[in-house]
Structure formats: C-alpha cells, structure tokens
Amino acid sequence: MISALQHVNLTVGHQGWEGQDPLELADKFYGDILGLKVDPVPDTMVGKLRWFRIGDTSQQIHISLEPVPDTLVLRPQTRGHPCFVLPYTTLTALRTKLAEFASSGHPGACSAPSLEGAGFVAGREGEEVDGAKKGDRFFVRDFVGNRLEFAGI
Template sequence: MITGLDHVQLAAPPGSEPALRGFYGGVLGLREAPKPPSLAGRGGCWFEAGEAQLHLGIDPDFHPARKAHPALRVSGLGAYARRLAAHGIQVTWDDGLPDHDRFYAYDPIGNRLEFLERRSGG
C-alpha cells in the first residue's frame, strides 16, 4: 500500500548546482537537504520544505521538463509571486484549477514549476 510521496526528481545539466542552489535555496527559500555520502558523488542537490522533497539529479543528456512539473503548495501565493518577480522570474497565472489560485514559473535551467494555494472556502 502506498502511504505517501517521498520526493520528486527533476533533471539538471552537469555543473548547474550553483545556479540550482541560488534559485531553489535563495529565491524559493527551500532548505537544502544533505545527500547521503553514497549518492553525493553523482552531483545534483536535494531540497525540502516540510515533508516534501525535490531532488535535482545530473543528466549529461539534459532536456528541461517543459510540461511535466512538481506543484508546490504556497501560503500567501500573491506575495510569493511578487517575491519571484522581484528576482526577475516571470510568473504566468492560470485559473484552470477549481478552488485554487496558481501560477507557473521556470527554474534557471528551464524546468517548469507550478505554485498553488487553495482558495478560502474551496
């Protein structure tokens, strides 16, 4: 029986770890999680917020995920969108999900990310 979702992994090109740390840790405010020593030599980096983890793994044949994406729950979505915009990140609002406010943005290597918040009373 499945009891939950442990993590989502996105691909990243070799050498992109500084940009990923700046974006996911600095701009998004996620906490970097240490990789186990047995996996650290593979490169990439892991981030977390609460129980949710996002892993960025190095792929020498990297192609950004332009459709597939993780969806990150946010408290105070409007303020969070302004935070990203202040860092030069373009946000694209979408009203297609009932009872939610949401927008999309791209990380510095071109992976798509969704940010959403359930509306009050929804």
C-alpha cells in the same frame, strides 16, 4: 497501497553554464529564493545532486545532474510539473519575489510568473488577501526550464 510522495527528481544538464555550477544555481533558486532547506545527500552523491526539503515534512525536491556529460542544459517546454502549495495569503509575496528574481539577470533566474494553464483549475474562493484568494495559482520555469506550479490553499 501508496501513502505519500517522498520526492520529485528534476534534472540539470552538465554543459553551457559558462563557469557556473548548476547545483549552486539550484541552491540559489530552490534554497535562497523559494526557501527550501538543503538536506544532506549520501557521500557518494556529493557534487551530483541536491536534496531540498519541503517545509517540515520529509518530502523533497531533488535536483540532479544528468548522468551523460553532454546532456542539453534546457528542458523542452513541457507541461509536466510539481505543484507546491502554500497559504494563499503569502502567494502574492512569493509571486513578487519570483518576478524580481526573474528580472535580476542572475544566471540562476527563473522565468517571470505566469498564469500559463491556470484556467484549467478549480475556481477562486474565500476572502481576498493581498490580491490572492484560495485556489489562485501561477507557474514559473526554473533556470533549466523545469515547469513549477505554486497554488494557494
């Protein structure tokens, strides 16, 4: 029986980065901006992927280069996505941080936070803290176009 989710793999194309290393862009966004810790990858995979640990768990987000060198860089605008949960009391601060990064001009910048699709989720509840309640959520697309959801619990 399935007992947990160990990782989700999101891919990045090889081309179109104008001298930027897409794995270094992943370090900036997933590591520096989202605060995920980098875990070591096997020696045979160095330069091909990054592993980012979620909190103090063994769960990870993997960012890997597509195996075909001429793969397109950007993802189609699909609805598939992982959902990250965090205390709702910190949701507004993360949304603000992501909005600032989105407008920074950095090549690894994400899209501006959006409520795209948020109407299909359970309602808000509890005390409002810094403009957020339990159940609030928002979405961004990373520098490749992968859709990410952030939900307050």
